[in-house]
Amino acid sequence: MAPKVPPQPTLEQSTTAAEAGHGHAHEAPPKGIMRWLLTTNHKEIGSMYLIFSLIMFFIGGIFALVVRLELFQPGLQFVNPEFFNQMTTMHGLIMVFAAVMPAFTGLANWMIPLQIGAPDMALPRLNNFSFWLLPVAFGLLLSTLFMPGGGPNFGWTFYAPLSTTYAPPSTTFFILSLHIAGISSILGAINIVATILNMRAPGMRMMDMPLFVWTWLITAFLLIAVMPVLAGVITMMLMDINFGTSFFDASGGGDPVLFQHLFWFFGHPEVYIMILPSFGIVSAIIPAFARKRLFGYASMVYATAAIAILSFMVWGHHMFVVGMPLAGQLFFMYATMLIAVPTGVKVFNWVTTLFRGSISFEPPMLFALAFVVLFTIGGFSGLMLAIAPADFQYHDTYFVVAHFHYVLVPGAIFSIMAATYFWLPKWTGHYPNVRLAQWHFWLSVISVNLTFFPMHFSGLAGMPRRIPDYALQFADFNLVSSIGAFMFGISQLLFVAVIVMCVRGGKKAPAAAWGEYADDLEWSVPSPAPLHTFETPPTFQRPAH
Amino acid sequence: MRTLLVWLAGGLTLAGSSQMALASGWNMPVGVTDLSREIYNLHMVIFWICVIIGVIVFGVMFYSLVRYRHSKGAKAANFHENTTVEIIWTAVPLLILIGMAIPATATLQKIYDPSGAELDVMITGQQWRWRYEYLGEDVAFNSNLATPRAQIRGNEERGENYLLEVDEPLVLPINRKVRFLFTSDDVIHAWWVPDFAVKQDTVPGFITENWVRINEPGIYRGQCAELCGVDHAFMPIVVHAVEEDEFDAWLAERQEMAAEEAMGIDREWEFDELMERGEGVYGSICASCHQPEGQGSPPAFPALAGNEQLLADLEWHKDVIINGVSGTAMPSFRTTLNPVELAAVITYTRNAWGNESGDAVQPAEIAERLQ
Numbered sequence: 001m002a003p004k005v006p007p008q009p010t011l012e013q014s015t016t017a018a019e020a021g022h023g024h025a026h027e028a029p030p031k032g033i034m035r036w037l038l039t040t041n042h043k044e045i046g047s048m049y050l051i052f053s054l055i056m057f058f059i060g061g062i063f064a065l066v067v068r069l070e071l072f073q074p075g076l077q078f079v080n081p082e083f084f085n086q087m088t089t090m091h092g093l094i095m096v097f098a099a100v101m102p103a104f105t106g107l108a109n110w111m112i113p114l115q116i117g118a119p120d121m122a123l124p125r126l127n128n129f130s131f132w133l134l135p136v137a138f139g140l141l142l143s144t145l146f147m148p149g150g151g152p153n154f155g156w157t158f159y160a161p162l163s164t165t166y167a168p169p170s171t172t173f174f175i176l177s178l179h180i181a182g183i184s185s186i187l188g189a190i191n192i193v194a195t196i197l198n199m200r201a202p203g204m205r206m207m208d209m210p211l212f213v214w215t216w217l218i219t220a221f222l223l224i225a226v227m228p229v230l231a232g233v234i235t236m237m238l239m240d241i242n243f244g245t246s247f248f249d250a251s252g253g254g255d256p257v258l259f260q261h262l263f264w265f266f267g268h269p270e271v272y273i274m275i276l277p278s279f280g281i282v283s284a285i286i287p288a289f290a291r292k293r294l295f296g297y298a299s300m301v302y303a304t305a306a307i308a309i310l311s312f313m314v315w316g317h318h319m320f321v322v323g324m325p326l327a328g329q330l331f332f333m334y335a336t337m338l339i340a341v342p343t344g345v346k347v348f349n350w351v352t353t354l355f356r357g358s359i360s361f362e363p364p365m366l367f368a369l370a371f372v373v374l375f376t377i378g379g380f381s382g383l384m385l386a387i388a389p390a391d392f393q394y395h396d397t398y399f400v401v402a403h404f405h406y407v408l409v410p411g412a413i414f415s416i417m418a419a420t421y422f423w424l425p426k427w428t429g430h431y432p433n434v435r436l437a438q439w440h441f442w443l444s445v446i447s448v449n450l451t452f453f454p455m456h457f458s459g460l461a462g463m464p465r466r467i468p469d470y471a472l473q474f475a476d477f478n479l480v481s482s483i484g485a486f487m488f489g490i491s492q493l494l495f496v497a498v499i500v501m502c503v504r505g506g507k508k509a510p511a512a513a514w515g516e517y518a519d520d521l522e523w524s525v526p527s528p529a530p531l532h533t534f535e536t537p538p539t540f541q542r543p544a545h
Numbered sequence: 546m547r548t549l550l551v552w553l554a555g556g557l558t559l560a561g562s563s564q565m566a567l568a569s570g571w572n573m574p575v576g577v578t579d580l581s582r583e584i585y586n587l588h589m590v591i592f593w594i595c596v597i598i599g600v601i602v603f604g605v606m607f608y609s610l611v612r613y614r615h616s617k618g619a620k621a622a623n624f625h626e627n628t629t630v631e632i633i634w635t636a637v638p639l640l641i642l643i644g645m646a647i648p649a650t651a652t653l654q655k656i657y658d659p660s661g662a663e664l665d666v667m668i669t670g671q672q673w674r675w676r677y678e679y680l681g682e683d684v685a686f687n688s689n690l691a692t693p694r695a696q697i698r699g700n701e702e703r704g705e706n707y708l709l710e711v712d713e714p715l716v717l718p719i720n721r722k723v724r725f726l727f728t729s730d731d732v733i734h735a736w737w738v739p740d741f742a743v744k745q746d747t748v749p750g751f752i753t754e755n756w757v758r759i760n761e762p763g764i765y766r767g768q769c770a771e772l773c774g775v776d777h778a779f780m781p782i783v784v785h786a787v788e789e790d791e792f793d794a795w796l797a798e799r800q801e802m803a804a805e806e807a808m809g810i811d812r813e814w815e816f817d818e819l820m821e822r823g824e825g826v827y828g829s830i831c832a833s834c835h836q837p838e839g840q841g842s843p844p845a846f847p848a849l850a851g852n853e854q855l856l857a858d859l860e861w862h863k864d865v866i867i868n869g870v871s872g873t874a875m876p877s878f879r880t881t882l883n884p885v886e887l888a889a890v891i892t893y894t895r896n897a898w899g900n901e902s903g904d905a906v907q908p909a910e911i912a913e914r915l916q
Contacts, residue, residue: 250750323753380595467778
């Protein structure tokens with residue numbers, strides 16, 4: 001097997017670039033904080049995105065632990081219901097918009113230019129702006145917790161009229177912060193599309209792109225399509241709250257259900273925004289450690305596109321109990337069931353890649369394998385939820401909470417961790433500490449199941465979502481979930497420890513850190529990747545095998 | 546194909562039900578209506594389909610992980626495409642899904658047919674209670690959480706039906722088709738009784754419908770399923786399903802009570818009588834927002850104790866209670882409370898917790914204003 005790119009010329013170019021410093025491109029960058037405020041370098045911006053999302057992951061995690069603490073036993077012990085509602089809302093908002101989405105954008109910033117042989121993102125200054133909007137947006141969002149009347153308390157889905165007529169005064173700030181975060185996402189997505197379509201190395205066709213690039217391209221189109229819908233719906237809320245309109249107020253001729261249609265037209269593609277890049281990451285990692293080419297590359301691309309297109313046609317399945325007409329109910333049920341087909345294709349492809357491979361279990365692979373199993377479990381419960389009559393029983397219970405946490409935590413977040421372990425050698429030049437990473441993995445995988453698996457049972461037994469206190473028959477399940485959640489939360493400190501240690505030192509990693517089957521272009525530049533790479537485009541060669 | 550599926554469903558349900566004693570409290574309840582049973586069967590069929598697919602997929606995966614370990618010297622094969630296999634594993638799941646969609650569609654069609662109902666009950670969600678109105682029968686009442694706050698705070702031993710008990714349950718006859726009409730006075734709630742497999746959002750300004758035909762008498766409990774504010778966890782549903790003659794007797798008794806109450810509108814009420822009645826209404830309706838001692842929880846819910854506007858302006862006070870305040874959380878109680886209750890609660894709030902207006906508002910005044 002020959003690598004896709006003859007590494008020599010690229011290496012020389014990169015080394016030259018590193019030695020020459022920044023001088024040959026422009027004057028030396030500013031020092032201190034200004035360097036980070038003004039940087040237009042995709043690697044630095046990528047790192048800032050990743051660090052930001054890690055901080056937010058812990059803040060959102062603390063909110064989740066407040067929720068789990070209160071739910072440890074029946075009764076109200078630690079927080080009052082008002083603050084409990086703020087915690088569930090903030091946990092959801094922070095995890096979705098400030099942890100998972102920026103983490104993927106950070107990975108995109110770092111890896112897409114490296115994977116397609118581009119020197120940087122297509123629009124570097126816009127890139128800087130996209131990032132710096134985020135601390136503003138989420139600083140504002142978190143500050144609402146300290147405002148009179150408290151922060152948002154209506155769930156991350158903020159259904160009207162609970163989020164309009166009945167909302168705390170801070171809701172206007174919540175709207176503003178989501179607007180800013182939305183602009184950041186749209187600008188980031190435009191940048192990614194522009195980069196991928198225009199800046200691929202000579203000779204790299206679309207169907208030669210690594211799957212992470214493909215999945216991100218499709219994700220970016222989803223973002224551009226649906227973030228404006230979110231902006232629209234929150235603007236309508238803003239008008240209802242402050243300017244006397246009645247979009248969602250029936251007493252003024254509006255319709256509260258219109259809110260849900262608009263929200264979920266954004267919201268369903270949004271959940272795929274949080275999972276499609278994961279598919280790309282796992283599709284890079286599994287072949288690398290199975291020492292075998294990915295099975296069904298083309299069908300992976302088509303399946304991703306199919307999922308993205310279907311994602312626009314299934315929003316009604318979040319609304320099976322609002323009283324839709326039968327025809328609507330049937331349409332959304334069939335369309336939702338259909339999503340299982342392309343998703344199944346992906347899982348079958350990963351498993352077939354493993355079949356007759358030569359498999360080893362480095363940390364990125366452990367997380368990728370856990371992803372395949374646990375994401376699939378989340379997919380199964382998703383298929384169950386698609387059956388509209390059965391959904392009448394599952395809807396708004398802990399069964400749903402179990403479902404989406406299985407796809408988001410051991411799904412999206414495990415894939416982000418897998419990506420971190422996979423690309424840390426490229427970012428830092430060192431391998432992550434294997435022993436600590438294994439501890440992190442096993443503690444995470446055990447505790448994540450301890451947390452979320454019992455939620456299937458409490459949901460089926462009849463426990464609704466978003467309640468601070470519950471009937472006694474749910475006590476045992478909640479006890480286990482809470483123990484699991486604290487275990488999971490504490491285990492993540494190991495993740496930080498591994499990253500910090502890896503930045504500081506560790507076993508030196510060569511350019512191709514994970515062997516010959518991790519052969520995308522990023523593995524042709526030295527580890528750590530110098531600040532400037534691919535200033536002269538590499539020539540892309542298709543793999544020979 | 547269809548027969549095969551029915552057999553599969555039957556077999557799986559049997560396998561499922563043999564485990565039921567073990568699984569009770571871990572699984573969806575079978576319920577007490579024909580539809581809840583159908584839904585339970587759909588749930589078990591799709592569950593076992595997922596289990597079978599899971600066993601196959603994870604079986605191959607874990608076999609590969611054990612068998613083809615690099616550390617054991619496994620050499621990777623070199624294949625990465627096979628059109629036939631890929632078409633098969635696209636087509637087979639598609640067929641399974643079609644097989645699953647057929648019974649699901651049939652059940653859905655039955656659920657969407659409320660025709661032939663013998664009794665209509667209007668169910669209104671309110672922050673944070675349910676209001677039941679037997680349409681055309683002149684019977685209506687509110688149903689509030691009955692669990693004492695002391696149990697929630699842990700100062701008292703929690704009872705068996707902690708958080709799933711109400712002051713006045715909904716009473717329904719068995720073996721009759723009962724149609725529910727749902728709406729809400731404020732935010733969206735969802736009325737859910739797992740044993741009926743009925744879960745329906747109540748949307749302010751709109752009416753949605755659903756129905757039930759209960760097969761067995763009993764007490765069935767459920768909860769609000771849609772986040773509706775601070776006390777979302779504290780608006781349970783209790784349904785007493787009784788024999789048909791027992792239901793008719795109960796309904797007649799309630800009609801008599803309602804008629805008696807209506808007579809009370811015209812007579813002159815004593816101040817103490819109004820205060821006593823008003824305290825009860827305040828406790829079940831107002832206290833969840835404005836707090837038991839009238840201290841409110843600003844900014845959303847203003848204090849009533851010492852509220853100057855309230856004490857200064859009786860007409861404004863009446864208007865707020867009857868019509869609500871648009872753009873705020875204060876709903877209209879025009880239909881929720883009868884004139885006696887309205888008069889009593891207005892009197893009470895003007896004379897409790899140190900409010901000393903001395904006003905006694907008579908039900909007749911309110912009744913006139915409601916015309």
